[in-house]
Amino acid sequence: MEIKRLTMHVVEMPLKAPFYTHLETVTRREAILIEVEDTSGRVGWGEASAFSTPWYTEETVATEWHTIKDILFPLVKKYPIHHPSDVSTLFKAVRGNQMAKAGVESALWDLYAKRMEQPLFEVLGGTRASISVGAVASGQTTDEMLERIQSHVENGYGRIKIKISRGHDFKVLEAIRQAYPHISLMADANSAYTIEDITHLKALDAYKLMMIEQPFEAEDMWDHRKLQGEIETAVCLDESIRSLHDTRCAVEMKACQVINLKYSRVGGITEAKRIHDYCRMKRIDLWAGGMIEFGISRAHNAALASLPGFTMPGDIVSTDYYWEEDFIEPGIFVQNGRIHLSKKPGIGFEVNRERIERKRKAVHSA
Template sequence: MDIKGVKLSIVKMPLKNPFTTHLGSVTEREAIIVEIEDRTGFIGYGEGVAFSSPWYTEETVQTSYHMLKDYLVPLLKKKAISHPDQALALFSSVRRNHMAKAALETALWDLQAKKEGVPLSILIGGGMESIPAGVVVGNPNLQEAIKQIEGYLEQGFKRVKVKISPEDDFHYISGIRKQFPDLPLMADANSAYALEDVDRLKALDQFGLLMIEQPLGYDDIIDHAKLQSQIETPICLDESIVTFDDARKAIELGSCKVINIKIGRVGGIGEAKRIHDYCVSKGIPVWAGGMIEFGISRAHNIALASLPGFTIPGDISGSDRYWEEDIIQPEITVHNGMVKMPERPGIGFELNNKRMKEVTIFEERFEF
């Protein structure tokens, strides 16, 4: 791909409103922005979506930066590749660290699409003109959550996800369902339950949820299979699925009926596509999960969600959902619950250089 250099930037920005789960509350977000420039002047953008602390996965911003600087960028410099599809094999000598890998790999995909003069969605096999947008409500206060949902429905969002835990799940879900009897509603547990809580989860069957996301252990597929056999609500796996083989085994075991695909969690667009294709072949619906990300990662998610297997609205809201001002231009917008697929080459967005300068706390460039 004749790469000239790689630039890594760490950005930091406060959220407009805190985002809360039983694992903790996020009030500001750090991320790694990757820029890959080739010798003809094209620049591809990627985003490392690890959090500042290891509450979602073992990766953090600092560990991802270390892997990028000391291992992944040197691998890319040492062995030239001709297409982003080759990045998975190139990075295979480094175990796990999927978010660091995805940060670099997604920048390669954006670069390739720009070189070919096509939108990223078309390059990876998508074809939708627009995609439905879902939204996450991370507010544990029932009345405040209801007010937020009302606002999102007025904006046309097609699906709402709420965070639950054993402390208040039934009361919380029943209150929302009473207020919104026909709302496409799903619940995300972020591994807050154990198999012994099966009766609590069975009690939620009556509310007609689209799914319960990751109710049990973050690395489990065995107990999820036992749970799925005892409840009617479809289980969706998130944290448990970090590779194609994880998805294959979970589907074979009957551990879930839905899979959430996050590009960062699985190591890049290449692996996300493999999981998508397998799920389609097995009749398992997929949807694109969010990571409280900045616009670059969100743009990659939009391209991924244009693939035909993404039949459930993903966590793809507008830039103004979390940020006073995003780091991309134009900002991502939602109109009547839909996000229009960008028509420009690559991810379809450029860096907002002024905003990047304001929020960048560290940067480093590596020449090839």
């Protein structure tokens, strides 16, 4: 692929409703949209998905801007790129900064699929033309969460996730199970607990959850192993998994039974595919997590989730779930709990440049 121009657009939009965790309440979303143009005029799109503040990982939109502008773009311009996986090797010279890397690499995957004149999910080896999806029911009160669960159930989402923390778990779960005794329910802690809470967490077994996601800090893999040995509920790791190496460590030490795979968190689609292949070989349940992302990233995520090793519904919601308008057209929509993948080349959607310009805060080309 002969690259003619690399461009990044910092965009920002308000969410239709706040997204609550015990760490942060997100009301507006910034992201960096990556545009890669080759010498034939084809354009690939990616999205760097860090948040404005470092509550989820240490990366932010500001650090992504620096890393992409001053380090990653120059590397892509300097060295020949024959296949998107080439940049995974090229970027090894840069420590961390996984979401910045994923943004650039995903744009190259879209461009590559368009050059092949194939939909991205087929280029990646996907075996499903539609995928099963779930949704998050976040809220400040139990009533608000129950209202969102009802909406998700009516829209056919195959799995419901709620956010929990110390002091905001048992009462909420009790109310949900009384109202919805049979829905597929999981709980995401976003590192709200510590190893001292094992006895407390064992009581969650009574609610027959699909899993508890990331109960401890990202670095506490050994403590997750201790917890998984004490509870019946499956432990799912999210923030702890940043690479295939992390995945192998978690599986071999039996720190989890489920992995939430976000290609943006592990540095790109190439590494995500490696993790997928490993989990499939080891029969570890896998699902595609979401990042309150715009449509470009969501389209990449949906393509990845078509691979056969994704065994559980992912966090890939409709375009109109978070936004009054998105940057892709016609948009991604859930129908009876499933998303049908586009058969058009690349991510399969047109990007609305006029909308990007209206919502853009900064732009840089190389």
